[in-house]
Amino acid sequence: MRRKPIERHQTLREKILETIREAILKGALKPGEKVAEPELAERFGISRTPIREAFRQLESEGYLSVIPRKGAVVASLSERDVEEFYAIKSILEGYAARIAAERLSERDLERLETINNNLEKLARDGDVKNFFRVHNEFHELFIRAAGNDKLLELINQLVLKFNRLRMASLSLPGRMEISVREHHKIIEAFRAQDGARADELVSKTAAIGGQVLIQSMAQEQGLKVEKSVLQRAVDV
Template identity: 45%
Template sequence: MKDISIDNATLSEKIAETIRGYILSGTLKPGDRLTEPKLSEMLGISRTPIREALRLLEMEGFVEIFPRRGAVVSVITDKDVDEIFVLKMKLESLAARLAVKNLTNEDIKKLEDINEKMEKYSLTKNVANLIKLNSEFHNLFISKCNNLRLVKFLESLLRQFKRATAYSFTETGRILKVLDEHKEIIEAFEERDADRVEKLVERHIRSGWAFISNKVAGKAV
């Protein structure tokens, strides 16, 4: 595994970020055991921050920690997909509606810039960057809803579900649909049409839900 740079984050957060990256990329697979001694050897770091990192990942839904067995990469089932998406669809569309009156012209320009970057990465199907930029797109308007509890709840949902969202960026047809749906949402924000924004965001998430459900039906990721 790669070396960890501390930067401004705590060591445990950087370790969690590294392990999370390997889970998202498929290097670490559902059911894989993550023992502290093995991780300590692989990362060249003492066990204490690793233990803290695993707790963070457990809170995010990436791992499960069992007594005497240690941490195991968690499994996402089709039931998990349904439970998370029904919440995401209703709450994120509400956040978008609330954000309409708070988004500046500069914010809307940022949404356009993010979507343009996604278009460039779509040519090479760079899944990692598409996931990152898609999160930035959604987080920008969510952060402008002016409701801290709603923001925190949606942050938790998004962290739990990054693995499954990778499916949306593995097929050209779906990538192009995501980009087109983003453009419609941006237009509705420009028009300051709260009803249309809410409807489009709900439809966008429902569309992703249907696509991902079809991909994980009958199997775990």
């Protein structure tokens, strides 16, 4: 009897998170715009407590900034934010891939293949949300295989804070398909136990993701990306 309120609370919280994330990614909520607690409370028929909890999580993911006496507003993103995030991500994940290349078991490699096959299906379906979730599984597997707990902790903290950037990058036209191709090359490097190649691929593909996102930010509504920029990811 006591479990039902908890389960309902969690479900509503997830709905709030999804609603705000999608509104920000689709441009319905603009940078600097206030996200009103009363409107959400009325829409979902709940108190403001779960809404504030959702706001805290969204702040940790880079979607919102919670300002004292003003409330939650959509966080602004700059080209510098993108450049700095992807520069650090490329270094840390590239290093993890270099170490993992000598440590991944055959079972790990088969799991990476399975995950990437799932990603290919999700890309065909245009399912960005589930692609994002499964994409995280791919990267976490080889990062964990590196066997460096501090490195894993650093990467997890970094990517959590910039989930918004990563989701925005994967949402761009053609980006999911390119990610699948990138993963195929990375798996090949892992099978060859070529740490230098794995490092190069992971680092370059992270950098390309940042470049594509910066270009999309510079164009109207962030919907059009030149094929030449995307093609560079395929040619890595």
